[in-house]
Amino acid sequence: MSRRPLPEPDVDQPDNDDLADQKPSKSALKRQMHALQALGERLLKLRPNELKKLPLSDRLREELTIYHQIRPGAREGRRRQMQLIGKLMREEDTALIAEKLDSERNAHRAQGLSEQLAAQWRDRMAGGPIEDLQVFESQYGGLGGDLRDLVMRARRELENDRPPQAQRLLYRRLLKRLTE
Helix, strand or coil, X not given: CXXXXXXXXXXXXXXXXXXXXXXXXXXXXXXXXHHHHXXXXXXXXXXXXXXXCCCCCHXXXXXXXXXXXXXXXXXXXXXXXXXXXXXXXXXXXXXXXXXXXXXXXXXXXXXXXXXXXXHHHHHHHHHCCCHHHHHHHHHHCCCXXXXXXXXXXXXXXXXXXXXXHHHHHHHHHHXXXXXX
């Protein structure tokens, strides 16, 4: 049995360098356009003061404002304005815009989680055993000498169905400590 010789490389087939020079496929272009449109829709949900924080061109910012001025019943007008926004998005640094939007969203989420955690600790301290105060201080550091008195006042408010003044103050102190 004799082996066949390996075929010689075809000169007409492109090598890797030629593939990099080719245009992206139609599907890839559609995916890019859909991503730009999704980013544009995220921008439309922002308030004007939030838009000012983003690195947008003046023209794009103006067109985003115009979109909000088009009445909701004018679907075709809004659709065409959205297409214009998508076209302008091609000229923007979309990676930087998306990064800024994501960092804002993450900061907002972190603040919300801190608020939830502070509320949980407040409820735990005001309604649970006094050892919870020591657990908090061991995890997050001390809050000062008058914290024990504040916790006791919050407990009395809960027991006597009084307005939650001490509980609110305790929540603020806990939130400040958690966000430091």
